[in-house]
Amino acid sequence: MYEQHFGLREAPFLLTPDTAFFYAARAHQEALNVLLVALAGGEGFIKITGEVGTGKTLLCRKLLASLGPEYVSAWLPNPLLEPDTLLSALAEELGTSAPRALGQHLQLKLLNDRLIALASEGRRVVVCLDEAQAMPDHTLEALRLLSNLESEKRKLMTVVLFGQPELDQRLTAHHLRQLRSRIGFSYRLAPLDTTQLCDYVAHRLAHAGSTRPATLFGRRALRCLHRGSRGVPRLINVLAHKALLAAFGEGAQAVDTRHVLRAVADTEGATMPARFGLLRLSTLIAPSSP
Missing domain, CATH: 1.10.8.60 (Helicase, Ruva Protein; domain 3)
Known part of the structure; x- marks a missing residue:
């Protein structure tokens, strides 16, 4: 289109979250630093919020690209999942199987077993959820139950919630107080x-x-x-x-x-x-x- 006219190899302002174009603005670099420190500390839940278009998805991609080989990561971009569907998708991301037909109780057990196995290998698990403000309450609760598993020193899984400011409002609800209390680090992306x-x-x-x-x-x-x-x-x-x-x-x-x-x-x-x-x-x- 205009690339040749302006001496460009490629279009510079596409909307796809390409980590090659990641710009470490102060807010985004601080958020990335918070995430890396919190992951190293074995936190259970981390929350990153920002208005639409402030770069949450790109930050998520950058985080996943920055993780060392000791991490096993899962990225779930679709928040509109029922608990059994989410647990099945998460199991697949972590290299095991937990079919929906088993029911949530057995799915959680299989995932717990997988987390223990990964921990015994010295691996750390991080799960990134995009658009978390749209996730059903009972699905968030299933994640909280899964995050209960821990060693003497740290959680065996860290969940990073990326969402719009509505996520903060949702977490003030009384029935989500247990999840809210698990959030060890929070950061708000600014324009x-x-x-x-x-x-x-x-x-x-x-x-x-x-x-x-x-x-x-x-x-x-x-x-x-x-x-x-x-x-x-x-x-x-x-x-x-x-x-x-x-x-x-x-x-x-x-x-x-x-x-x-x-x-x-x-x-x-x-x-x-x-x-x-x-x-x-x-x-x-x-x-x-x-």
Whole structure:
């Protein structure tokens, strides 16, 4: 599409959670550090929350890619699972079998046996659950029961819950108090500030092959991009991609504010910067004067 025009090897702002593009913003690096420390300490439950698009899934993928060979990991991206389905899927991820037909009691026993066997081999088990705010209460309870197994020094399985802020609200419920008490570490992902956004955009452009990652987007364009995206990485990617398309369509060699504004006007959920009112939008269609 526009890659050749801008001297890129690949598209820099795709929405897929590619760990090769992981940018260690302060919040994301702190969250990764918290996760690694908590895993090393053998915590039972860890909770990472953030608004939609703040990079939870990419952080999860980065965590799994950072684990050493002593870890056995399982990633369950679908939260809408009944307890027997989740336990069966988890058993498969851990290299054993616990068919749904056995019933939850026997499934838990088989998984307990597998966790003990892995612990005897010096292995550590980490289970990552995405979109945990949507997981049924009884499924969360099944995980809590499974996490009861422990040695004298640590839990035999660590569960990492990745979810939107609604997860925090759900965990305040009285009937989930036992699970809430098991959460040893929590972290809230924040949006990027303007400086971090500039570094984020340059990082992705450089990884995609740009020889001018710091100047392909003008400084005013980057400020406009921050206002439009509110610092949310997913929105940054959407707007930056559309802005590059707009610049490419005009044959421009760099992205300016007008290209970003066109992207903002075309994107659901983006915020139009206040000083660029609706009257200004009609001017965004025509190319700039040479």
